[in-house]
Amino acid sequence: MISARALSKRYPQGIEALRDVSFDIETGEMVFITGRSGAGKTTLFRLLAAIERPTSGSIVVNGQNLVALRESAIPFLRRSFGLVFQNQKLLFDRNALDNILLPMKIAGLPANEALRRARAALDKVGLSNREKADLLTLSGGEQQRLAIARAVVNRPSILLADEPTTNLDADSAAGILEIFRAFHQVGVTLIVATHDPQWVSCVSPRILRLDQGRIQEDVE
Amino acid sequence: MRRFLTQHASAFSDAVHKLLAFPLGTLLSLVVIGTALSLPAAGWLVLDNLRDLAGGVPKPQQISLFMVPSADKRAFDEVELRLRLARVGSWRFVPRDEALERLKAIEGVPEILATLPKNPLPDAFIVEPEDIRPEAVESLARTFSNWPEVEHVQLDSEWVRRFDVFLRIGRLMIVMLAGLFGGALIIVTFNTIRLQILAQADEIEVARLIGATNAFVRRPFQYFGFLQGLLGGLFAVSLVVAGAALLSGPLDELVALYGGRWSLRGLDLALAGSLTGIGALLGWVGAQLSVAVHLRKS
Missing domain, CATH: 3.30.70.3040 (Alpha-Beta Plaits)
Incomplete structure (x- = not known):
């Protein structure tokens, strides 16, 4: 389903974030990309989400080579992903429900259908009682769950998350993990970049360990 | 098709909300746009009326x-x-x-x-x-x-020819004035949209990250520019109509004192429609340019 071959990413400043990275991820797999800060996890996340293009190599997702993809086709590809960003990228001038409605507005879903799906997504992450909440009143864990709800509301087949438990306490992190497990159980391919080894040890996923831009370990 | 229409309806609704969100700012923009459009329109109307006034004189080349x-x-x-x-x-x-x-x-x-x-x-x-x-x-x-x-x-016909030349020069000046004010209108819209884009930079960034196309980002701003120009055009029409109505009575009286029979012709539907349409078009162009510049930068 996802096939990366000889991926490299060198930034203009000369920093080589990824070097010759290759892997395959099958449909429905749960994969954790681990490694220390600066190992290349976020860069890999950005390449998989087509936010950036690799310097060399190829990434094929569902038969589409992201490297060869036209710029105008990228937004449509991104809609097939659920993306959870490291800093969540929530809109603090909108309430929880409006944040969830944004991806469906982009997809052009009718208002009634969008509202129904948004409420269902909020329910899945345990925020159904906070739909009108101002985001500043939400805890870190709630904000992260809201970000996950926004990522899954369009029913993506692949969920990509970058450091979803950063700055969360153990209980909140466990809650997030439970949510991911639930999505994985219904067949969503899950790719999570994290530096939290404790979190990884709670589940038994496939682990891709990065170090200095290279894959050091690929274990199940 | 349904999705396409839903997206347009949503963008239109966003644009209307933006116009209503800051009523004072919207009103000031409309006054600026309306005034800019009304001046050349009023000038054109004056020339049209002068031509009518000259219509009763001997035919050219007599x-x-x-x-x-x-x-x-x-x-x-x-x-x-x-x-x-x-x-x-x-x-x-x-x-x-x-x-x-x-x-x-x-x-x-x-x-x-x-x-x-x-x-x-x-x-x-x-x-x-x-x-x-x-x-x-x-x-x-x-x-x-x-x-x-x-x-x-x-x-x-000698003086009619001179008058014709005068009208032609007048028309040319009106066209130049219209070009100048049209440019000003584009700049006003460009800047309004630029400020909106800066205020919504986070939202645009997030939207693009989760799958928004450039067209999706552009659309609400294009509608905003279009609506602002359209309303500015309507404001200009109302200014010219009100001005013509105010002047009509005293001018009729003046012409009657000279024994003539002539009355001031106001904006006809075609000119009013053109003025509104031009306002909307220029607003759209200003918005389009502003978003294009932003999208190229980001």
Whole structure:
């Protein structure tokens, strides 16, 4: 389903974030990309989400080579992903429900259908009682769950998350993990970049360990 | 198709909300746009009315042949014969009594004429040449002036031609003014949209990250520019209509005092529609440019 071959990413400043990275991820797999800060996890996340293009190599997702993809086709590809960003990228001038409605507005879903799906997504992450909440009143864990709800509301087949438990306490992190497990159980391919080894040890996923831009370990 | 329409409806609704969210700012923009559009529109209307006003004067390229006071029927027949042979176009004879009667129809003139011992007007021929090229008309006028018993030849169209030139210059100035104000309108919209984009930078960034196309990002701003221009155009129409309504009464009175029958013509539906449409188009162009610049930078 996802096939990366000889991926490299060198930034203009000369920093080589990824070097010759290759892997395959099958449909429905749960994969954790681990490694220390600066190992290349976020860069890999950005390449998989087509936010950036690799310097060399190829990434094929569902038969589409992201490297060869036209710029105008990228937004449509991104809609097939659920993306959870490291800093969540929530809109603090909108309430929880409006944040969830944004991806469906982009997809052009009718208002009634969008509202129904948004409420269902909020329910899945345990925020159904906070739909009108101002985001500043939400805890870190709630904000992260809201970000996950926004990522899954369009029913993506692949969920990509970058450091979803950063700055969360153990209980909140466990809650997030439970949510991911639930999505994985219904067949969503899950790719999570994290530096939290404790979190990884709670589940038994496939682990891709990065170090200095290279894959050091690929274990199940 | 349904999704496409849903996206447009949503973008339109966003644009309306943005217009209503800051009523004072919207009102100020509309005043600026309305004023910018109303000035050339009002100028165009003034020129149109001046052209109407000039419509009652002799037709362009009309030649008057004034006979000597002693000219008699034989002289008139002689001129008629020459005109017929020369095949110059159409003509008519205006006897001095008829000319006097026409003059008396003008207010205030009968009192002056009553003080004169006799009719001071000459008999005349009014010629409308077929060939109205300026050089042909001038050549004809020279020929007529050499005919016997013709005392004076006058090209009645001379001032009309000057007036026409004046109108053409006026129109050109209005077009230049319209271009200038049109540019200003684009700049006003460009800047309004630029500020909106800066205020919504986070939202645009997030939207693009989760799958928004450039068209999706552009659309609400395009609608905003379009609506702002449209409303500005309507405001301009109302300004011109109100101005014309205010001036109409006093101008009618003034023209009546000079014995004329003319009334100020206001904006017709076509011009009002054009003004509104131009406002909307320029607003859309301003928005389009602003978003294009932003998208290229980001």
